[in-house]
Amino acid sequence: MTDHDDSRAKVTELVKDAKICMFTTMTADGRHVSRPMGLQEVEFDGDLWFFAFEDSPKVAEIRQHPQVNVSFQAGNKAWVSVSGTATTVHDRAKAEQLWTPLLKGWFPDGIDTPGLTLIKVNAESAEYWESAHGKVVTLIAYAKSALTKSPPDVGENREVDLT
Amino acid sequence: MTDHDDSRAKVTELVKDAKICMFTTMTADGRHVSRPMGLQEVEFDGDLWFFAFEDSPKVAEIRQHPQVNVSFQAGNKAWVSVSGTATTVHDRAKAEQLWTPLLKGWFPDGIDTPGLTLIKVNAESAEYWESAHGKVVTLIAYAKSALTKSPPDVGENREVDLT
Numbered sequence: 001m002t003d004h005d006d007s008r009a010k011v012t013e014l015v016k017d018a019k020i021c022m023f024t025t026m027t028a029d030g031r032h033v034s035r036p037m038g039l040q041e042v043e044f045d046g047d048l049w050f051f052a053f054e055d056s057p058k059v060a061e062i063r064q065h066p067q068v069n070v071s072f073q074a075g076n077k078a079w080v081s082v083s084g085t086a087t088t089v090h091d092r093a094k095a096e097q098l099w100t101p102l103l104k105g106w107f108p109d110g111i112d113t114p115g116l117t118l119i120k121v122n123a124e125s126a127e128y129w130e131s132a133h134g135k136v137v138t139l140i141a142y143a144k145s146a147l148t149k150s151p152p153d154v155g156e157n158r159e160v161d162l163t
Numbered sequence: 164m165t166d167h168d169d170s171r172a173k174v175t176e177l178v179k180d181a182k183i184c185m186f187t188t189m190t191a192d193g194r195h196v197s198r199p200m201g202l203q204e205v206e207f208d209g210d211l212w213f214f215a216f217e218d219s220p221k222v223a224e225i226r227q228h229p230q231v232n233v234s235f236q237a238g239n240k241a242w243v244s245v246s247g248t249a250t251t252v253h254d255r256a257k258a259e260q261l262w263t264p265l266l267k268g269w270f271p272d273g274i275d276t277p278g279l280t281l282i283k284v285n286a287e288s289a290e291y292w293e294s295a296h297g298k299v300v301t302l303i304a305y306a307k308s309a310l311t312k313s314p315p316d317v318g319e320n321r322e323v324d325l326t
Contacts, residue, residue, distance in 0.1 A: 020294075022234040022242060024187050024195055032187055032195065032232035034244035036292050069195035071185040073236045079185060081197035129199050131183075 011126060012044040014074040021072035023050065025061035025086075033061075039072065040098055048082060048121040049098050051107060055115060062086040062119065070121055077131040084123040094118060174245075174289060175207040177237040184235035186213065188224035188249075196224075202235065203261055211245060211284040212261050214270060218278060225249040225282065233284055240294040247286040257281060 022034040035058065040049045048070055052059055062068060070082040095111040095118055107113040185197040203212045211233055215222055225231060233245040258274040258281055270276040
């Protein structure tokens with residue numbers, strides 16, 4: 001396995017541990033708003049996927065400001081931040097792959113629920129912190145094309161330039 | 164106690180449970196980035212307070228885009244999102260009130276650490292969700308001037324207009 005595969009496997013493991021994330025978008029009037037959303041159970045390949053309603057505020061928000069943040073806590077001692085670009089996708093095969101019975105609470109008719117859409121977040125950068133000895137330190141920073149292993153830096157996490 | 168006091172007390176309780184939040188800012192190139200930060204241990208009065216370094220990326224980011232989001236998970240079944248405006252504040256008495264020994268890992272000289280600043284997030288809206296019966300539902304939405312009790316709505320949390 002390459003470092004890049006290791007990094008993807010780590011994000012997959014953290015996503016599976018967390019189950020629920022906070023999904024942050026920008027409103028038309030420039031506020032940052034978050035709401036809890038279920039995290040996918042499939043392997044992370046650089047994209048995160050969510051189910052939503054076409055007419056929901058978050059879908060309107062990502063159409064106006066596609067840049068979003070997905071953050072979550074995995075267990076009591078790990079935090080992940082993913083910055084990326086969100087788009088809506090209509091892909092029945094993908095919806096079938098991602099569907100889990102737990103989603104039935106939100107979408108009673110499954111993937112045939114009227115107004116259902118997928119949101120794809122194409123991750124441009126991801127960072128991962130772990131708490132150790134009472135401090136939170138940056139452990140890895142992931143980019144689609146390269147893995148950056150940051151040394152622990154208690155002051156501020158390192159930004160990864162992906163352009 | 165009024166509903167408003169109840170709501171503040173609830174946010175104080177959740178902040179104390181969580182200890183660490185994700186603090187989301189916007190970068191100069193328009194990405195949303197989050198990083199874990201320690202939550203205050205004092206009572207919530209409508210503002211959230213953080214310690215930071217004057218020369219850190221997050222301080223540069225809030226000076227350019229003061230709108231931020233603070234989100235956190237309290238225990239395994241509650242999530243909070245606070246939208247607000249961030250400013251830096253230099254106030255020694257406030258720093259003394261907020262200081263906890265845990266912060267020494269980041270700021271070795273305590274509140275006399277060179278370059279230390281406080282970040283104040285003036286909460287414009289806050290929302291709180293709890294997981295029940297396998298679903299995540301909005302329980303309360305808090306606004307500085309009024310409390311809105313939203314009915315559980317599994318589709319999308321309700322936006323609170325505070326203007």
